[in-house]
Amino acid sequence: MIPYRRKILANGLTVVVNRDRSSKLAAVNILYRVGARNEAPSRTGFAHLFEHLMFRGTRDIPNFDLPVQMASGDNNAFTNNDYTDFYITLPTANIETALWLESDRVEGLDITPGKLKTEKKVVIEEFRQRYLNQPYGDQTLLLRALAYEKHPYRWAAIGLTPDHIGKATLDEVQAFYRAHYHPSNAILSISADLEEERMIDLAEKWFGELPDRPTPPAPIPQEPPQQAPRRETVERDVPATTVTVAYPMGGRMSRDFYTADLVYFFLYVWESSVIYTRLVKERRLFTSVNAYITGSLDPGLFIFTGQLLPETTPEAAEAAFRAEIEDLCQAPAADYEVQKVKNKFEANTLFGELNVMNKAMNLGFYEMLGDPELINREVDAYRAVTTDDIMDFCRRTLQPEKSSTLIYKAR
Numbered sequence: 001m002i003p004y005r006r007k008i009l010a011n012g013l014t015v016v017v018n019r020d021r022s023s024k025l026a027a028v029n030i031l032y033r034v035g036a037r038n039e040a041p042s043r044t045g046f047a048h049l050f051e052h053l054m055f056r057g058t059r060d061i062p063n064f065d066l067p068v069q070m071a072s073g074d075n076n077a078f079t080n081n082d083y084t085d086f087y088i089t090l091p092t093a094n095i096e097t098a099l100w101l102e103s104d105r106v107e108g109l110d111i112t113p114g115k116l117k118t119e120k121k122v123v124i125e126e127f128r129q130r131y132l133n134q135p136y137g138d139q140t141l142l143l144r145a146l147a148y149e150k151h152p153y154r155w156a157a158i159g160l161t162p163d164h165i166g167k168a169t170l171d172e173v174q175a176f177y178r179a180h181y182h183p184s185n186a187i188l189s190i191s192a193d194l195e196e197e198r199m200i201d202l203a204e205k206w207f208g209e210l211p212d213r214p215t216p217p218a219p220i221p222q223e224p225p226q227q228a229p230r231r232e233t234v235e236r237d238v239p240a241t242t243v244t245v246a247y248p249m250g251g252r253m254s255r256d257f258y259t260a261d262l263v264y265f266f267l268y269v270w271e272s273s274v275i276y277t278r279l280v281k282e283r284r285l286f287t288s289v290n291a292y293i294t295g296s297l298d299p300g301l302f303i304f305t306g307q308l309l310p311e312t313t314p315e316a317a318e319a320a321f322r323a324e325i326e327d328l329c330q331a332p333a334a335d336y337e338v339q340k341v342k343n344k345f346e347a348n349t350l351f352g353e354l355n356v357m358n359k360a361m362n363l364g365f366y367e368m369l370g371d372p373e374l375i376n377r378e379v380d381a382y383r384a385v386t387t388d389d390i391m392d393f394c395r396r397t398l399q400p401e402k403s404s405t406l407i408y409k410a411r
Helices: 046-053 065-070 092-107 113-132 139-147 162-166 170-180 196-207 255-268 274-282 314-330 335-352 356-369 374-383 387-397
Strands: 005-008 014-019 025-032 074-079 084-091 186-192 230-236 242-249 286-293 300-308 404-410
Touching (some): 014 196, 014 356, 025 092, 025 356, 046 084, 046 113, 046 162, 084 356, 092 186, 139 230, 139 300, 139 404, 186 196, 186 356, 242 255, 242 314, 242 387, 255 335, 255 387, 274 286, 300 314, 314 387, 335 387
Parallel strands (some): 014 186, 230 404
Antiparallel strands (some): 025 084, 074 084
């Protein structure tokens, strides 16, 4: 159980705090409700670009990292399709350093032509290195574009093409900052060995006077139901052919999410898992297999993927995945196997709660979902999933007509 207090400041900033009596460190996390889903199709990658720009200094603090280091702290950030997250850990006695820094860049980011030019180069080079110039780099990009037709999940957080960042103007970037980086679009979450009222007072001290500039969010195009299977085959200079099959599934707040997560754990999480044992060890069709879910805020994907042995054809690989799916749909998993997966998840959750940064980050995440108390209820949600739920989910979701299959062939 993670106790917390929550307050919305007059400028719209949501503050969620937790007293962690076991830690000598404080964790300060600020989540902005902006990710790739909030970008225009003609200007993708902006949320990720801002992950970089937010460390380039403000009008008052030209070097963000130096005060963190002087306070014996550490900081970083990440961007995904749904949100952008910045976090700092440091000794509790120095917590106001983190609050000072984060409050300053909510409103005072100094976006100059020179800084923008530098970070554009960094982001474009990252795009090339991670997605264009390494084996299998563009595989996830191709899969997203295949599985989604309307929703902005059809591109990754890095964007559709490096040209979008390359051609971004200073006016466009500043407009994106004004639209998305302001108090009412942010969640500040803190975990430290301080009285909760004290942490809320500190949030009020450092953030309460910041002006808000609320902008009505643009509507997110929703994906229509998939009615027919989709396929794409590409050839690349890679060591081995891979086959990936994706199926649309419910969003992060749907009941299906918990069932899907258990199915994923059951299928793959350890080497004695079902598909690893059958398809790699016993039938020797693949060198490796994986199953995972995207966990997106809006409806996401349940994905099977595997790297083929040289003698395995893509058709045989697809048939093998289909056979595993049919087993899930027709034969209930053993109760003790499902319970083992639930126990594994619960242990991971409890272990994660020992980390002060995990607590702060998770409080911000669940607040973004609209239900901060879910941080204390999710284990029960997993416990409630039955073997019948698993079969029902598989029958409704893992249907051939809803599949998107990417054949990534070795030349």
